[in-house]
Amino acid sequence: MLQVNFIRQNKETLIQRMKVRGLDVADKVEKILELDDLRKHLQYDSDNRKAENKKASGSFRSLSQQGKKNELEELRNQIASNKNTIKENESKLDKTKEELYDILVALPNMPHESVPAGHTDEDNEVFKAWESDLPSLHEGAVPHWELAKKYDIIDMETGAKIAGAGFPLFKGKGAQLKRALVNFFLAEASDAGFLEVLPPHLVNKDTAFCTGQLPDKEGQMYYVTEDDLYLIPTAEVPVTNMYRDTIVSESDFPIKLTAYTPCFRREAGSYGSHVRGLNRVHQFEKVEIVMIEHPDRSYDTLQYMLRHVEGLLKKLELPYRILRLCGGDLGFTSALTFDFEVYSAAQNRWLEVSSVSNFETFQTNRLKCRFKDENKKSHLAHSLNGSALALARIVAALLENNQTADGIIIPEALRPYTRFDKID
């Protein structure tokens, strides 16, 4: 959520930048400023009347000790009438705040200056392309869902029987490969100085609101009505909320956290061949990295996170490219996002395996996550996160790209974790 003061000071920039998302927010911005002025006015008036009443009730005791009944009565009336005005004022104030909030909460983050304009994923800019040749497969190479069947490592049918379509069941070396990937990713994150946490996998409304899933993505999350809880769509949600209502000191930066969790997504409305196999599922596993950083350094930190993710893909020997998302494809809460895509040879397409974003103060404003500068003034911190990495699609790409006539070869870096070097 953007701050009103920020909007006030950066009105023209905001209107211009929102255009890359395809939004015209000029009217909304005017309305926000107008409502905020009204809010200030009403509050000022109420504050003054409250101050008057406070003074008046201060003299109450001495008057009553002196037995001045008439004065007391007059005082009581004066306070009562003031109180009525305050009450009316405050109900107007509440309405104004609500109206203001409704507009603010529906306003997405302001895109970073480097975000290209565009509507769909086709307008995304290739930030770093894969420069070597893409792997060419042997005669008779097949997509991962067929490999999964052939080696009996992923069982979609049984998953569907147990839960429903889109809930894969991993078996044998398939399950072990996933566990190996998780351990590999967590070990890499730990080595890079990220603190591992294992957060709750269900979260309450406040938590889902603060990282921006509510109200924007209400229908995308599984919701447990009985207990009023949401299943997490990503570890970003519980992990970032560790810093809700906190004031950190500047020396705590950069805060680096990592977590492995399952991710649950309803993916309502998805269908067709591009959702086949592991391409799009309701439950997948992911190692997430989250950082809280000083505003001056958050874009350097974003690059640092990019390098971390890149390192993982290099070690896994997977062909990848990095995209800078265009305005139309940019998430609601993000100011700048880079997507990592891995080339899936048998499907001959790029699969998104990571999304690394800087949210600037969009989340921390809701979280109230602040730090104090040397003058003890508090400012909102910046929050960032990225997948490092999402498992299902990495598995899909590994299976497809590494298939040979006599089995699927496990990349060197992963073998200490799998304890086998081939799936056959």
Next chain:
RNA sequence: GGAGGAAUGGCAGAGUGGUCGAAUGCACUGGUCUUGAAAACCAGCGUACCGAGAGGUACCGGGGGUUCGAAUCCCUCUUCCUCCGCCA
């Protein structure tokens, strides 16, 4: 699930209707002293909004109420702790 108890500033912990934004201790920051450090002493030290400033207002788990006046009384919700039951 049943029965009790608790929730106050970074932490600990006073405060049961009036001058309490809140004693005290610890922690922290600045200063004095010291070759340096420690100790001691002095001063400062919550958050947010409005205001150029002086200053004003709100906040003692959340919400509502009583009262001229609420941290303090009433209602309600939430969380935590203890005991019993159940249990990975």
